[in-house]
Amino acid sequence: MNTRKEKVLICIIIILSFALIGTIYINSNKSTEVIINDSNNAEEKEMNDESKIEKTSVIGVHISGAVKTPGFIWIKEGTRLGEALEYVGGTLIDADLDAVNLSKKLKDEEKVYIPRIGEVEKYHSMDNNNEIYSSKSDKININTAGIAELDSLPGIGEAYAKRIIEYREKNGLFKSIEEIKNVSGIGEKRFEAIKDLITVK
Incomplete structure (x- = not known):
């Protein structure tokens, strides 16, 4: 069982x-x-x-001049200048926004210079990249110009602008515009791009 x-x-x-x-x-x-x-x-x-x-394509642009954090930034393709200024911290209090087109759509590899109030009287636009160059006369005096003015020249960024001023302080005033070629990094090609925009008088 x-x-x-x-x-x-x-x-x-x-x-x-x-x-x-x-x-x-x-x-x-x-x-x-x-x-x-x-x-x-x-x-x-x-x-x-x-x-x-x-x-969503992105482009690289360089914004300098009267902005809080000038330099290179990445932005969306089709971004307008007014929007791009937010990426560099906005403009300084003395920025002359009437001198630039805030509605302009920026392009890849473009450089934009934001002038200060009283700095601009005439505007010179380059056909190749629509950069804006400014001074109180037709030409920039390389013996008196500051970093902002020199930075506005084609092919002369902030680094080269500082070199020009350092050369000027060390060697005295430029005696001719050709003498700028003695500045480290400024060769014949770069000189050809700026020779009609600079003066020593």
Whole structure:
């Protein structure tokens, strides 16, 4: 009698064991499906994000002059000058915003100079990149010009402007415009681009 009960008990245990194993197997398959689906969703999201980045082009521009943090910035293609000024901390209190076109859409590799009030009387626009050059006369006097004025010349950024002033302080006033070629980094090509915009008188 006891043997029969033991057999029945063993059968019940075996059945329960199979049921438990089956349940674990089914749940395991469901978990795998969820992981696969999550992985696929993550890949699709990543591809969509990359697609969005490709559709949003960026350009690099250089803004100098009467702004709080002049320098190179990355902005979205189609950004207007007025919007781009926010990326350089805004303008200084003496910035002459009437001298520039705030609605202008900026282009890649473009440089824009924001003049100070009273600094600009005439504007010279370059055909190749629409840069604005300014001075109180037709030409910039390299013997008296500060960093901002020299920085506005084509091919002369803030670094070269500082070199010009350092050369002037060390060697005295320039005796001719050709002498500017003695400044480190200013060769014949750079001189040709600025010779009609500078003077020593």
